[in-house]
Amino acid sequence: MKIKNAQFVISNTNYKLCPKENMPEYAFIGRSNVGKSSLINALVNNKNLAKTSGKPGKTQLINHFIINNNWYLVDLPGFGYAKISKEKRKEFETMISNYLLNRKNLVCLFVLIDSRHKPQSIDQEFMQWLAKKEIPFAIVFTKSDKLGKNILQKNIDFYKSEMLKEWEELPDLFITSSEQKKGTEEIKDFIEKLNLSFKPII
Ligand code: GTP
Ligand code: MG
Numbered sequence: 001m002k003i004k005n006a007q008f009v010i011s012n013t014n015y016k017l018c019p020k021e022n023m024p025e026y027a028f029i030g031r032s033n034v035g036k037s038s039l040i041n042a043l044v045n046n047k048n049l050a051k052t053s054g055k056p057g058k059t060q061l062i063n064h065f066i067i068n069n070n071w072y073l074v075d076l077p078g079f080g081y082a083k084i085s086k087e088k089r090k091e092f093e094t095m096i097s098n099y100l101l102n103r104k105n106l107v108c109l110f111v112l113i114d115s116r117h118k119p120q121s122i123d124q125e126f127m128q129w130l131a132k133k134e135i136p137f138a139i140v141f142t143k144s145d146k147l148g149k150n151i152l153q154k155n156i157d158f159y160k161s162e163m164l165k166e167w168e169e170l171p172d173l174f175i176t177s178s179e180q181k182k183g184t185e186e187i188k189d190f191i192e193k194l195n196l197s198f199k200p201i202i
Contacts, residue, residue: 003067009072014098027110037052076096119159127139144176
């Protein structure tokens with residue numbers, strides 16, 4: 001799919017204030033610093049659309065971007081960021097879970113995993129929660145440019161085999177590098193297909 005237009009729309013702390021739910025929407029979530037904002041920028045080919053940072057904890061709001069005037073990409077704050085107070089963390093968790101549980105036009109949530117890491121319980125528990133709540137999701141492995149080809153494949157295979165111990169089947173899975181724009185066409189094609197079957201809730 002060609003991205004002809006990508007614009008920032010609005011930032012919110014409350015899902016109730018997000019744009020009207022009449023267009024399909026795709027959100028990005030995962031641990032702080034995993035590369036959510038960078039992946040959004042790689043997808044739309046604009047390094048300055050979503051704000052990125054070398055330090056974790058950069059994205060703190062629900063950020064809507066409208067693409068080709070007919071679907072949304074949503075940049076969410078990361079989870080598992082150590083350097084915030086318990087109260088603030090609770091606030092973030094409530095904000096994100098309310099968004100995920102109530103946003104009717106959310107077609108697919110992309111759960112980002114750093115391809116260098118072994119399965120982490122925080123991600124596994126989060127995906128179990130998504131399944132329980134019937135929130136559709138896909139896995140995106142990030143920063144693949146940081147690994148050699150063989151180690152990357154070994155890590156992905158290990159991740160899959162560990163997941164298969166708990167899951168009957170695996171979700172859709174993408175291997176990406178925002179740095180090298182790897183995997184971005186695949187994600188856009190996936191979105192394009194899902195957009196076709198979107199039925200607005202009136
Ligand atoms: P928070 O908003 O803090 O939760 O982080 P985030 O998940 O949005 O991460 P962000 O996109 O800000 O990227 C974090 C850091 O990782 C930045 O320094 C990026 O340049 C770097 N990064 C992101 N994606 C890639 C990638 O594909 N390859 C490499 N080498 N670095 C990446
Ligand atoms: Mg971010």
